[in-house]
Structure formats: structure tokens, C-alpha cells
Amino acid sequence: MLRNAIVSIVVCLALFSTARADSSxxxxxxxxWTELRDAQRSGKTTIIIPVGGTEQNGPHMELGKHNxxxxxxxxxxxxxxxxxxxxxxxxxxxEGTISPxxxxxxxxxxxxxxxxxxxxxxxxxxxxxxxxxxxDVVLIGDSGNYQGQLKAVALRLNRAWTASPARAHFxxxxxxxxxxAYVQALRAKGLSDVQIGTHSGxxxxxxxxxxxxxxxxxxxxxxxxxxxxxxxxxxxxxxxSAALGQLGVDLIVVDTVDAIRKARKSSR
Numbered sequence: 001m002l003r004n005a006i007v008s009i010v011v012c013l014a015l016f017s018t019a020r021a022d023s024s025x026x027x028x029x030x031x032x033w034t035e036l037r038d039a040q041r042s043g044k045t046t047i048i049i050p051v052g053g054t055e056q057n058g059p060h061m062e063l064g065k066h067n068x069x070x071x072x073x074x075x076x077x078x079x080x081x082x083x084x085x086x087x088x089x090x091x092x093x094x095e096g097t098i099s100p101x102x103x104x105x106x107x108x109x110x111x112x113x114x115x116x117x118x119x120x121x122x123x124x125x126x127x128x129x130x131x132x133x134x135x136d137v138v139l140i141g142d143s144g145n146y147q148g149q150l151k152a153v154a155l156r157l158n159r160a161w162t163a164s165p166a167r168a169h170f171x172x173x174x175x176x177x178x179x180x181a182y183v184q185a186l187r188a189k190g191l192s193d194v195q196i197g198t199h200s201g202x203x204x205x206x207x208x209x210x211x212x213x214x215x216x217x218x219x220x221x222x223x224x225x226x227x228x229x230x231x232x233x234x235x236x237x238x239x240x241s242a243a244l245g246q247l248g249v250d251l252i253v254v255d256t257v258d259a260i261r262k263a264r265k266s267s268r
Contacts, residue, residue: 026078027086039085040133046084046264047134049125050074051141051150053093056107058200058233060220063109065208067091070142072211073174073252077140080257084138087125093146094118107232115149122153130166136264137166140174140256147175158267167267173259174252178207181255182248189244197235200224203248205237210245 023035052067078084095112096103104110126137157168
């Protein structure tokens with residue numbers, strides 16, 4: 001009996017090991033350097049840097065909402081492109097003043113860094129990727145507070161890369177889809193702007209439900225709505241569903257893929 005148990009454990013470990021050894025992953029951090037080299041040789045020379053953020057998202061969503069969403073969406077975008085790799089998510093972003101605290105920093109768990117630090121990390125990462133063989137560095141961000149900084153970083157990189165084959169692309173279509181087409185789609189489904197909200201409301205919550213539902217505390221939706229702004233919520237998360245969130249997922253992926261293809265073509 002003991003022997004059978006040991007055999008079962010060994011088999012399970014072997015299966016787990018095999019499952020992890022996936023050279024076809026779109027995530028940079030899941031590849032070995034030789035697998036990445038081979039992927040680049042086969043044409044995968046675009047890298048997507050997904051920018052998230054660690055901030056309060058009401059009592060019903062985990063602090064890493066932006067990180068979970070942008071990683072999942074970046075993977076879908078890379079898969080649709082067919083020639084892209086996804087860099088590790090940048091989870092540390094500007095979130096307002098630390099002392100005295102402003103904005104989301106008023107809530108426990110939010111992390112904020114200075115604008116200069118944020119931009120320096122992005123630039124260094126992009127330059128590393130250029131040095132290592134990537135010719136197109138794509139910047140996408142899941143939160144609105146640093147979109148202008150992503151654009152500024154891309155502009156500086158392209159000025160520095162004038163004589164280089166590398167190009168940086170700030171893809172604002174990613175975030176615009178969450179604010180424009182996705183909101184319109186929710187309105188078409190009967191949701192009001194009050195329900196849709198601007199932070200941790202129906203739109204925000206539904207997207208996470210569609211991508212990573214385990215990150216949403218369904219039993220706290222009523223409490224989140226009742227507490228409202230005092231709990232960091234602007235909108236009504238009770239109206240959210242995975243089906244509604246999928247509308248946003250599809251729009252974001254399609255718009256972003258199209259924008260990346262156009263940006264790569266027009267930059268050369």
C-alpha cells in the first residue's frame with residue numbers, strides 16, 4: 001500500500017513537471033533564455049510591457065486587480081498577434097502622494113512610487129528588451145492615472161532609438177476601449193452610468209469577473225454598494241457579471257491588437 005502511494009506521488013510530480021515545461025508560453029518569465037532565443041529567431045520580436053498597479057478596489061476586489069487583468073489581457077493580445085511575448089507586470093505605479101496620503105493611498109494596501117522612478121523603471125526595462133533582440137516594445141496600462149507617462153516614455157525611447165531598429169509603442173487603444181466602447185456596450189445592455197461607475201463599479205468588477213473571478217468577493221457586493229465612496233467604490237458592483245465583463249475583454253483585445261499592428265507598420 002505504501003509502495004502504491006509512493007508511485008502515485010512520483011507520477012503526480014512527473015505530470016506537474018511536464019505541465020510546467022511549456023516552451024510555447026507567451027510569458028517571458030515562464031521561458032528559459034534558450035527558449036526565448038529560439039522564439040525570437042522564429043519571429044517573436046515584439047514584447048508587451050503590461051502596467052498594472054496595486055491599489056484599493058473596494059471591499060469586494062483584491063488589491064492586485066489591475067495586475068491580474070492586464071496580465072490576462074496581455075496574454076490574449078500576444079496570442080492573437082502570434083509574434084509577441086509578455087513581460088512581467090509592472091505592479092508598482094504612481095498612486096498619489098504618500099504623506100499626507102491622497103487618492104487611493106488613503107486606503108491600506110495601496111502602493112505609490114514617484115513619477116520619475118516609475119518612468120525610469122519602464123525605460124530601463126524597454127532598453128533591456130531592445131538590447132536583447134526585441135524590435136518592438138509595446139506599453140499598455142490598465143489604469144488611467146499614468147497613461148500620459150507611458151506616452152512620454154515611448155516618445156523618449158524613440159528619440160534615443162532613431163538609429164536603431166527598435167521602436168517603442170504606447171498603445172492608448174487598450175485603455176480607451178475600457179472607457180469608450182466597453183461603456184457603450186454596457187449601456188446597450190441596460191446599465192446606467194451610475195451603475196457602470198468609474199472605480200470598482202459594475203464595469204470594473206465585471207472585467208475582473210470575466211478574467212479571474214476568484215479575485216472578486218461576491219458576498220461583499222451589497223456591502224460595497226452600501227458603503228460607496230467611503231469604501232472606495234464609485235458605481236454599483238452588484239450589476240456586474242462575467243458575461244458583461246466578457247464584452248469588455250473582447251473589445252480591449254480586438255482594439256489593442258489592431259492598434260499594435262498599425263503602430264508597428266507605421267513606425268517603419
